[in-house]
Amino acid sequence: MDIDRDIMEDTNRDICYFIYGGSYLPNRIIYQIVEELVNDIDLICLLFTCKQFYYNFRQQYKCRFKGVSLIDQSTHALNKIRDNTIHATKSFHLRSFTDIFHRSISNQLVKSNIPLFNYNNNNSHSDNSEDSIEEAVILVDQIYHKQQKNNNSDDSIETPIIMGGAGDDYNEQPLMQDLPDTIKWLAVNSSSRPLTLATGWKFPSQLEKLEYTSTINRKIEMGVLPETLTELSLRTPSETSLEEGVIPKSVTSLTLKKIEKSLEVVGDDVPVIYYHFPSHLLHLHIHFKIESPMLMFPPTLLSLSLHMPPATTDFRFPSNLVSLTLGVGRDGVSRSLNLSLLTALQTLVIRSSVPIPSDYLRLPPNLTSLVLYASTTIDSLTFFPTSLVSLETFYITIKGAVEKGEQLHDTLTHLSLQFKEAIPVGFIGPSIKTLKLGFITKELLDVALLDGTIPEGVQTLSITSYRNFGIPPTILQSINRFTWNRLNTKTENLAFPSTVGALEYFSGLPANYQIPSSLTSLSTVATRQxxxxxxxxxxxxxxxxxxxxxxxxxxxxxxxxxxxxxxxxxxxxxxxxxxxxxxxxxxxxxxxxxxxxxxxxxxxxxxxxxxxxxxxxxxxxxxxxxxxxxxxxxxxxxxxxxxxxxxxxxxxxxxxxxxxxxxxxxxxxxxxxxxxxxxxxxx
Incomplete structure (x- = not known):
């Protein structure tokens, strides 16, 4: 959109419109107002308002847009680059604010073998030379590299980034050269160069967080990773040993991942895998099945995510754990899971791909949040500790206890259940404030919400995959946030509770729905014109x-x-x-x-x-x-x-x-x- 009322066109720069109580506001007050602005569009409009302040502002105050970002650290995807921001760096249409825009991302750097994604703001804008680069991404696309070697057309510049192709031969060492030592966060994607001393790795001296993705399977050598690291994420094609001393002692958070659909090594050549973790590690997340004969977790560990090791693996859970996430497979049910001694544990997530015995699990006494998705049965609701505040599970898991007339503890405020049948009336207690109900039956009309199912006091309600007709009248006026996803094919007239302030309605099937007049937020499906x-x-x-x-x-x-x-x-x-x-x-x-x-x-x-x-x-x-x-x-x-x-x-x-x-x-x-x-x- 290049229709832009350029502020430069206004020649009357001597008039200041910021007047309060009959006198002009001092610049320091206006600058403080700017600091309090959260939305960047508010800042643009503020600068549009007063031309004199706009020019003073540009000359005396190095402002930044707070929401503008070239790099997205939060995403789990390999591509950490915001596509829209890359596009904006090439053509920024709010011309009066170009310098502020580039200053806002002057602490970020992208180096890639794809010219489209290269961005070095400090080198191209002299007014930003004082800014230190703190975030960087080294982005390698092996497919693009091979296309260039084969003299493909220029259209290949727009090839999507595909990480980890077989037979990678692009060496990203030139991209790693001359990285500023001020970088504190670095992502290296699709490296074909092992983390060894012989390959010449040199990381920034102030680096604190590193996300490294490799396309080859080689052990990391001691002394390559800097001692300044506090957070480290490694993603490799297959499981690789971590020798003692490889991970710096300064690391407090470690994440290990495997590239999806990587080939498993089988037969007599399967290597023995050992893990040596830093002694002061606080957070450890392993996103694949472990084949190590021994796991020695540091006693300092507070959060842990892993697949339940087989009985052949010698390990103990650290007693100080606060959060634990477990994936349970066939090998993982070969031993019982007694967590009753983990008195500090507050959050527990268990997902099992196989049935587990009813006596397989014992919960810690002070647990506050539990996610339990497993094919199992619980005979009594006393199985859950009275400290529990949040529960997410299959209804079939607790069905036997419910049919005996037992009630969930009144400490529960968050409840999420997956159903294959009707929900009994009165089972969900009045203490519940957030309620999520999912229906996983394939039948069309076999499940309905009955009067009294949803208790008074529920404020946030989510109902997904509902196949019956209509919105039940049991949805009460206390609800202010409502998520509704229906799967039947009948055209209906739906009326949502009048008190709903935030509505999420995602069904793409025919429906005429009445929008509450109190609504402030709506998420829905766009309709075909x-x-x-x-x-x-x-x-x-x-x-x-x-x-x-x-x-x-x-x-x-x-x-x-x-x-x-x-x-x-x-x-x-x-x-x-x-x-x-x-x-x-x-x-x-x-x-x-x-x-x-x-x-x-x-x-x-x-x-x-x-x-x-x-x-x-x-x-x-x-x-x-x-x-x-x-x-x-x-x-x-x-x-x-x-x-x-x-x-x-x-x-x-x-x-x-x-x-x-x-x-x-x-x-x-x-x-x-x-x-x-x-x-x-x-x-």
């Missing part, structure tokens, strides 16, 4: 309200957050996914200020919408006779976007589309805003 020849989606028009100014609303005026799940499509003719989303009804006929568009279980864009004037009063606004209506739309993490100028007089005739396309699943999305589907007249 009338033009079936285009993959055009938008907000449902089921809710229509006309106010005293004859303005028609598609959502209650209280709704400020909207999330739309959009079905994805593949066109076999051009091998391109594409779709269009109508934006103008959301702009004109709602008060939504935060919009999320999702497909294939990931965000396309998470954006803020700021209307730069009050549209509802523009007909009576004598100070603004313009025929246009300006709206600022920007992505939260990249500020990708700009100002869109729309007509005031006939908004219903001016359509605005968000065009989305990508070549393959995993590709970065290409996003443009247009007035005609499929065109790119507004970028």
């Amino acid at each position: 009338a033009n079936l020849l285009q993959k055009e989606y938008g907000l449902s028009t089921l809710y229509i309200y006309q106010d005293e100014n004859n303005r028609k609303w598609l959502l209650p005026e209280t709704v400020t957050f909207l999330s739309l799940d959009i079905p994805s499509h593949f066109d076999g003719m051009d091998e391109t996914y594409y779709l269009y989303v109508r934006l103008d009804p959301i702009i004109y006929q709602t008060n939504v200020t935060e919009l999320v568009l999702r497909t294939i279980s990931r965000d396309i864009i998470h954006c803020n919408i700021q209307r730069l004037e009050d549209y509802s009063n523009n007909n009576n606004n004598n100070n603004n006779n313009s025929d246009t209506y300006d709206v600022l739309i920007t992505d939260q993490h990249s500020l990708l976007g700009g100002i869109v100028r729309l007509s005031k007089q006939q908004p219903q005739t001016q359509q605005l589309y968000l065009n989305i396309n990508w070549k393959k699943i995993g590709d970065p999305f290409k996003i443009s805003v247009t007035t005609i589907p499929g065109t790119t007249n507004i970028q």
Whole structure:
């Protein structure tokens, strides 16, 4: 979107509009106001307001956008780069704020064998030379490297990043050269160079957190990893020994993963695996089945995740554990799991792929949170400690005790159950505040929620995979957050509780639903528009309200957050996914200020919408006779976007589309805003 009211155009720089109590606010007060701003779009609008402050601000105050980020540390995916931010670095349309944008990511660095992803802000912007780089990603795509060797066309630049291809031959050592010592967090993805002294690894001297993904299976040598590390994540093709001293003593958090679908070594050549962990380790997470004959966990360990070792493995759980996550397979049920001596344990997660005996498990006495997904039976609800606050399990696991008339402890406030049958009335107690009910039956109408099933006092309710008809009248007025997912195929008229403030309705099946007037947040499925020849989606028009100014609303005026799940499509003719989303009804006929568009279980864009004037009063606004209506739309993490100028007089005739396309699943999305589907007249 490159329609931008550039602040530079205003030549009257001597007027300050920040007046309070008849006098101008001092700059230090305004700067303090800026520091308190959380939403970057508020900062942009603040700087739009006062030109004098804008120029003083740029010259005297090195401001940053707080939400802008090039690197996403939180994601578990191999690709840590935010696609929208990379795109924004190449073409940032809010021209007056370009320097602030680049300053906001000046502490981040990306080096890749794919030119598209390279970003070294400090080297390209001299005004940021004082900023120290603290986060970096070394990103290698072996498929791209092989395509370049085979002299493929330039179109291969847009090849999706595929990590860990067989026969990797790209050496990322040049990418690792000259990394600033100020880097504290580093991700190295798809390295084909083992962590040995001979391969010349040199990490930044101040490095604290490292995420390393290798495409080869080689032991790590002692002395390669820096002693400054506190958090380490290793991802390798198969299980590899950790020799004593390999992991620095400074590491307090260690995560070990295997590349999915890696080949298992079988036969007489299977190596014996040993693990030596740092003596002061606090957090250990092992995401694969362990084959080691012995595991010596440090006594300092507070949280542990692993697959339950077989009886042939000698190990003991540390007595200080606070959190424990276990995966139980066939080998793991060969010994009982007695946790009664772990008096410090508060959180326990057990997921079993095989049936386990009823006497297999004994719980710790002070447990507060339990997730138990296993094919087993519990004869009495006294099995659960009275300290338990949160429980998640299959109903069949506790069915026998419930049918005997037993009640869950009244200390429970969070309950999540998966059902294959009707829920008995009165079983769920009045202490429950958060309730999640999932139905896993394949029958159409065999399960229904009966009167009295949901107790008074439930505030957050989630019902998923419900196949019966209608919303039960037992859903009470105490509920303020409601998630509803139905699977029947009948067109229904649904009325949600009037007190609901946040609603998540994800069924893509026909339904007419009444939106509560108290709603502030709505997550739902985008509906297909009338033009079936285009993959055009938008907000449902089921809710229509006309106010005293004859303005028609598609959502209650209280709704400020909207999330739309959009079905994805593949066109076999051009091998391109594409779709269009109508934006103008959301702009004109709602008060939504935060919009999320999702497909294939990931965000396309998470954006803020700021209307730069009050549209509802523009007909009576004598100070603004313009025929246009300006709206600022920007992505939260990249500020990708700009100002869109729309007509005031006939908004219903001016359509605005968000065009989305990508070549393959995993590709970065290409996003443009247009007035005609499929065109790119507004970028």
